[in-house]
Amino acid sequence: MTTTTDSAGTDAAPAYPTVRTGCPLDLPPLVGEMREERPVSRVTLWDGSRPWVVTRYSDARQALRDPRLSADLHRPGFPFISPVQKVQQNEDLPVGFLRMDPPEHTRQRRMLTAEFIVKRMQRMRPEVDALVESLLDDMIAAGSPADLVDAFALPLPSLVICKLLGVPYQDHEFFQEQSRLMIDQTAGVEKVLAAREELRAYFDRLATHKASHPDDDLLSRLVAEQEAPGRLSHDEVVGMAAVLLVAGHETTANMIGIGVLNLLEAPGQWAALCEDPDLIPGAVEELLRYQTVIHTGLPRVATEDMEIGGVTVRAGEGVLIQLAAANRDPRVFDAPDRLDVRHPARQHLAFGFGVHQCLxxxxxxxxxxxxxxxxxxxxxxxxxxxxxxxxGFRHRMNVYGLFELPVTW
Ligand code: HEM
Incomplete structure (x- = not known):
């Protein structure tokens, strides 16, 4: 493990994020070690900054609802996992409410809550089931072997988010490529910025089009109900659409791909679901816990001196809340390193917690x-x-998962 010593020479701050050197379905060893030995401790990021990583469940949960930890990326000390993310700090473009604090965060998030209520999602379910069916029809017709990521896990959330936002499906390949690039820690800054700009320009045109050709979709409603009366600027609407696309697309796609792999790898788990599909809702929660794809930590910065897990974090210091480690904390979950669809854990933190919990x-x-x-x-x-x-595992991406999953049946 590469380590650096802090200026006071008192503690070591290992390079972060680290990759999974052992089994790619386990936590990176460093992160598990930190949780057990120094649950709130410093790491060193690519730019030399040394944020704290919070690894235990109870500390993570508490930190995520503490208003003294800000999600505003413009604040000095905000931790950036990759150079690309840091570029955003110096831009004038609206950042999207994921990286804002209340009250503006609350104001913007409220504009969308009605779009994602459980009832509305239940109404969408038959349409999503039909998409699942048709993607599987195509994959089966093309014959085995197939790449489950390419044929199923990626296109499904892509189709759903396009439908929700009112994006014409013929543009989905462009979308997949741009949103993949936007969260790639290894792509050069130039490439990622170009992808972001392309997406922004695309939504700019689409939102303008929706103003004169409204339809029954989320983007049309944002334009008519928020932009037209002046509650959001055109740029903010565009930023919001891009946040939804990126937040909703890669996360779900990777969870499907790596979720299936985990079920196939863990003895008896796939068979259990085939025998009793009523286990599926619980299995989804257990998979989210066991293989938390937001794996580098939710970034925050302290706005005042505070204590997390007995450690003093000073105002202006960065904090990464390590959901993947927290979701395997043996203090909360029995046999946390075993996937068991018959014992789903509902209190996991895979969707975050507090005001920014996944919309x-x-x-x-x-x-x-x-x-x-x-x-x-x-x-x-x-x-x-x-x-x-x-x-091929996505070690260096913000969202963990697989580049491909070759399968047969
Ligand atoms: C398995 C799939 C998903 C996972 C694991 C996931 C995970 C998360 C997590 C951990 C956060 C909190 C970020 C933070 O506190 O800094 C978050 C926020 C968010 N997610 Fe998801 N997400 C998923 C799917 C989706 C989908 C399908 C959408 C919508 C299209 C979505 C939209 C959002 C939005 C808009 C936020 C920001 C909320 C806020 O800041 O108030 N996510 N998600």
Whole structure:
């Protein structure tokens, strides 16, 4: 492990994020070690900054609802996992409410809450089931082996978010590519910024079009109900659409792909779902806990001196709340390193907690349930064709998962 010593020479701050050197389905060893030995401790990021990482469940939960921790990326000391994210700090463009604090965060988030209520998502369920069915029809017709990521896990959330926002489906490939690039820690800054600009320009044109051609979709409603009366600027509407796209697309896609892999790898888990599909809603929660795809930590910065887990964090210091470590905390979950769809854990933090808790949570749950139901019903004999060590895992991406999942059935 690469470590650096702080200026006072009192503690070590290992380089972060680290990759999973052992089993790619386990936590990175460093993170598990931190949780057990120094649960709130410093790490060193690519730019030399040394934020705190919070790894235990109770500390993480408490930190996420503490108003003294800000999500505003413009504040000095805000931790950036990659150079690309840091560029945003010096831009004038609206950042989207994910990286804002109340009261502006509350104002903007409220404009969308009605769009994601459970009832509305339940109404959408038949449409999502039909998309699942048609993607599986196509994949089965093309024959085995297939890449489950390419044929199913990526296009499903992409189709759903396009539908929700009112994006014409013929543009979905452009979308997938731009949103993949935007969260790639390894792509050069130039490339990521170009992708962001393309997406912004795209939504700019689409939102302008919706103003004169409104339809029954989220973007049309934002334009008519928020932009027209002056509650949001045109740029803010564009920023909001881009946040929804990126937040809702890669997360769900990777959760489907790596979720299926976990079910196939853990003894008896896939078979359990095939035998009893009523286990699926619980299995989705257990997968979210066990394989938390937001794996580098939710970034915050302290606005005043405070204590987290007995450690003093000073105003202006960065904090990363490590959901993946918290979701495997043995103080809260029995046998946390075992995936068990028969004992789902509902209090996991995979969607975050507090004011920024995932807005798309009801949609994500519904999509994951629909995807798994379709897969176990249509492909009970699903198998991965390559050993784990030959699969491409997204170690250096903000959202963990797989680049491909070759399967047969
Ligand atoms: C498995 C899928 C998903 C996971 C694991 C996930 C996870 C998360 C997490 C951890 C946060 C909190 C970020 C923070 O506190 O800094 C978040 C926020 C958010 N998510 Fe999700 N998400 C998923 C799917 C979705 C979907 C489908 C959408 C909507 C289209 C969505 C939209 C959002 C938005 C808008 C926020 C910002 C909320 C706020 O700042 O108030 N997410 N998500």
């Amino acid at each position: 798309g949570l009801p949609l994500a749950r519904m999509e994951l349930q629909s995807a798994l139901e379709g897969l176990v019903r249509r492909l009970p004999g699903l198998r991965v064709t390559k050993p784990l060590e030959e699969l």
